[in-house]
Amino acid sequence: MGPRRKRSRLKLSLRGARAAVLSPHLDDAVFSLGAGIACAARHGSPVRVVTVFSGDPTTDAPASEWDRLPGWTTEREAVLARRREDVEAMRIVGAEARWLPFADETYGRPRDPDAIHGRIDEATRGYDVVFVPGAPLSHNDHRYLTDLVLRRGLSGRRLVLYAEQPYRYWLRDERPDPRIPPKVKALLPTAPTWTTLEADPLDFARKWAATRAYRSQLALLGLHRRRGLRLARVVADRLPRGERVMPVTHA
Numbered sequence: 335m336g337p338r339r340k341r342s343r344l345k346l347s348l349r350g351a352r353a354a355v356l357s358p359h360l361d362d363a364v365f366s367l368g369a370g371i372a373c374a375a376r377h378g379s380p381v382r383v384v385t386v387f388s389g390d391p392t393t394d395a396p397a398s399e400w401d402r403l404p405g406w407t408t409e410r411e412a413v414l415a416r417r418r419e420d421v422e423a424m425r426i427v428g429a430e431a432r433w434l435p436f437a438d439e440t441y442g443r444p445r446d447p448d449a450i451h452g453r454i455d456e457a458t459r460g461y462d463v464v465f466v467p468g469a470p471l472s473h474n475d476h477r478y479l480t481d482l483v484l485r486r487g488l489s490g491r492r493l494v495l496y497a498e499q500p501y502r503y504w505l506r507d508e509r510p511d512p513r514i515p516p517k518v519k520a521l522l523p524t525a526p527t528w529t530t531l532e533a534d535p536l537d538f539a540r541k542w543a544a545t546r547a548y549r550s551q552l553a554l555l556g557l558h559r560r561r562g563l564r565l566a567r568v569v570a571d572r573l574p575r576g577e578r579v580m581p582v583t584h585a
Contacts (some may be wrong), residue, residue, distance in 0.1 A: 345530045346531050348373070348374035348377075348463065350379065354491075355382070355429075355464075356454065356466050358467060360477045362385075362428040363429075364467075367497040367577050368537075369537040369577055370531030370576070371427045371532070373533040375428025376537065382426070382429065384434065384458060386475075387434075388416070388434060391410055391417070393412065394409070395409045399440060400438075400554070404553075415446050415550060416551075419547050423544040423545070434450075434453045436453075445478070446484055450482060451482055454482075455488060455563050463492045463493075466479070467495070468514060469498065469516070477518075479532050481521070495582055496578065497577065500555060523582065531574030538569065538570065538573045545565060
């Protein structure tokens with residue numbers, strides 16, 4: 335038997351870079367990359383979290399079935415409450431929040447891909463790296479966003495896919511690598527490989543605190559306080575190795 339091959343310890347570092355994270359909803363970025371975001375911010379790198387389907391705060395349309403579960407009655411009420419949670423989470427990890435006014439799939443509205451891509455392009459302009467959901471893409475909003483960005487691109491910005499939590503944790507039998515859907519893999523220019531995002535235990539502690547800011551969603555995801563151990567397991571799943579990411583294009 336030959337000598338064992340050592341796994342590479344090389345991690346993706348955001349030091350000295352300007353990074354933007356595309357978050358489908360108001361919690362996905364922190365659940366998935368909260369430690370990496372906190373690490374980058376701690377080292378002085380600007381990080382902007384762009385939530386694409388954060389909802390319209392100007393409408394009094396009835397809340398969707400999902401948004402009625404925490405007790406909200408209108409879309410505006412739900413959007414404002416969830417954005418307040420996001421502000422707290424962004425403060426903890428040290429990132430800037432940018433909210434786009436598009437509704438998630440639970441509202442059943444038609445989507446204009448030109449308008450959505452245009453707003454994403456504007457919100458990430460001037461950034462070096464843009465993180466995009468990558469696996470398992472089991473949610474329709476996540477798949478829509480990733481397909482749109484990979485097909486149209488973002489000129490001058492490096493694209494990096496990320497493993498989505500808690501969805502990835504629920505499918506952790508796929509280890510060691512997250513599984514990208516074949517239709518998404520077909521859009522990639524090369525055959526890239528997964529690596530990890532730089533972060534240390536202090537950054538994971540900040541991620542833990544930031545995930546708890548999304549109080550309205552923890553119960554809906556089965557991660558509420560009576561099951562706090564499950565949330566802790568999701569957050570610590572990649573400690574100390576680092577959150578999974580996959581660089582797919584170069585600026």
